[in-house]
Amino acid sequence: MNALSTLILAAGLAAAALPAPAAQAHQHGVARLDVAVEPSRVTLYLYTPLDNLLGFERAPRSDVERQQADAVAARLQAADRLFRVDGKAGCKLAKVTLSSAALGLPTAAAAPAAGDHADLEGRFEFACTAGASAGFVEVSLFEAFPQMKRLELQLILPRGQMKATLVRPATRVTLVR
Numbered sequence: 001m002n003a004l005s006t007l008i009l010a011a012g013l014a015a016a017a018l019p020a021p022a023a024q025a026h027q028h029g030v031a032r033l034d035v036a037v038e039p040s041r042v043t044l045y046l047y048t049p050l051d052n053l054l055g056f057e058r059a060p061r062s063d064v065e066r067q068q069a070d071a072v073a074a075r076l077q078a079a080d081r082l083f084r085v086d087g088k089a090g091c092k093l094a095k096v097t098l099s100s101a102a103l104g105l106p107t108a109a110a111a112p113a114a115g116d117h118a119d120l121e122g123r124f125e126f127a128c129t130a131g132a133s134a135g136f137v138e139v140s141l142f143e144a145f146p147q148m149k150r151l152e153l154q155l156i157l158p159r160g161q162m163k164a165t166l167v168r169p170a171t172r173v174t175l176v177r
């Protein structure tokens with residue numbers, strides 16, 4: 001995890017009272033997804049090597065690569081198709097924030113990309129009428145991004161926290177302890 005992710009997560013911590021993150025290595029094929037469940041909202045935080053989304057980890061160099069990057073950003077913006085929260089919770093997508101220095105997406109700090117690797121962070125906030133009733137989230141990241149193989153999950157639930165792993169082709173993140 002680089003300084004940028006730490007900063008972004010720190011911002012998330014203040015907003016959603018998330019626990020301090022454990023340092024995590026940048027590993028292609030693996031991404032981290034935190035899910036914070038609160039009565040009025042469910043917030044997902046995605047931390048992924050850019051390679052998982054694009055197949056390259058630098059600014060686009062051609063029209064084709066620029067189109068690929070735009071398509072990835074559009075796909076993540078349409079987060080209610082990537083993440084479907086249990087209907088019982090009455091959630092609606094409220095806000096998506098994407099951050100990736102390599103893609104020119106706004107970042108919280110002017111942190112230079114470290115070495116040959118680059119990441120993308122996304123925050124996906126759903127406003128809910130009964131967020132705490134959410135029993136699951138259906139996650140379509142594996143379908144959308146073939147290079148993504150595994151999600152390391154951290155679930156912050158009203159009754160406590162737990163870690164879990166979602167491995168392709170599974171899609172359901174269970175939110176019940």
Ligand SMILES: [Zn+2]
Pocket residue numbers: 026028049050051057116117118
């Ligand atoms: Zn990389």
